[in-house]
Amino acid sequence: ELKVEQNPLFLSMQEGKNYTIYCNYSTTSDRLYWYRQDPGKSLESLFVLLSNGAVKQEGRLMASLDTKARLSTLHITAAVHDLSATYFCAVGTDKLIFGTGTRLQVFP
Amino acid sequence: SAVISQKPSRDICQRGTSLTIQCQVDSQVTMMFWYRQQPGQSLTLIATANQGSEATYESGFVIDKFPISRPNLTFSTLTVSNMSPEDSSIYLCSVEAPFGPFGSGTRLTVV
Numbered sequence: 001e002l003k004v005e006q007n008p009l010f011l012s013m014q015e016g017k018n019y020t021i022y023c024n025y026s027t028t029s030d031r032l033y034w035y036r037q038d039p040g041k042s043l044e045s046l047f048v049l050l051s052n053g054a055v056k057q058e059g060r061l062m063a064s065l066d067t068k069a070r071l072s073t074l075h076i077t078a079a080v081h082d083l084s085a086t087y088f089c090a091v092g093t094d095k096l097i098f099g100t101g102t103r104l105q106v107f108p
Numbered sequence: 109s110a111v112i113s114q115k116p117s118r119d120i121c122q123r124g125t126s127l128t129i130q131c132q133v134d135s136q137v138t139m140m141f142w143y144r145q146q147p148g149q150s151l152t153l154i155a156t157a158n159q160g161s162e163a164t165y166e167s168g169f170v171i172d173k174f175p176i177s178r179p180n181l182t183f184s185t186l187t188v189s190n191m192s193p194e195d196s197s198i199y200l201c202s203v204e205a206p207f208g209p210f211g212s213g214t215r216l217t218v219v
Binding site: 041042045100 | 139149150152153156200204208215
């Protein structure tokens with residue numbers, strides 16, 4: 001059974017700082033997704049990573065995938081308040097299994 | 109990518125009643141997915157709905173509690189039956205990968 005774990009579960013960080021969210025999964029998969037969810041809202045697609053070594057960047061967020069280690073990272077560079085949200089990774093091909101989520105709070 | 113319209117956006121229901129949630133997609137898709145997000149939790153897949161066949165339910169979810177219809181390639185419904193306060197959650201539909209979008213969600217409160 002595929003299991004997906006994220007850490008940390010909660011992250012409080014100061015504006016301007018860097019940090020990384022980790023996503024580990026238990027079985028091989030050729031697709032990994034990152035989503036953002038604002039309070040009371042649905043999910044917004046951020047990245048899809050399709051192969052080992054894939055790296056995607058958008059603004060202050062960069063995601064990478066290591067399929068051998070079954071690990072994906074979401075790196076935040078110079079955080080700003082607008083990045084405050086919950087971030088989920090999800091793994092799968094024909095159906096998605098979601099990680100536990102990381103609630104990010106960026107303060108001045 | 110596909111655009112999904114989901115309704116209702118929220119509802120408050122009495123225990124013991126049922127609620128049907130609808131998802132309409134603007135293009136034909138083979139698979140649609142229904143998820144539940146309990147308060148403060150991640151998303152859990154309820155079932156996968158293919159047109160022309162019975163939905164496939166994940167462990168812990170049964171058809172009697174969450175009947176699903178998939179009458180065509182652009183539409184699906186999820187019914188939450190005989191509701192109890194424990195069913196209070198956000199219910200979301202999604203379509204097949206890759207990068208399938210999600211509906212706007214239905215926030216259900218059972219009182």
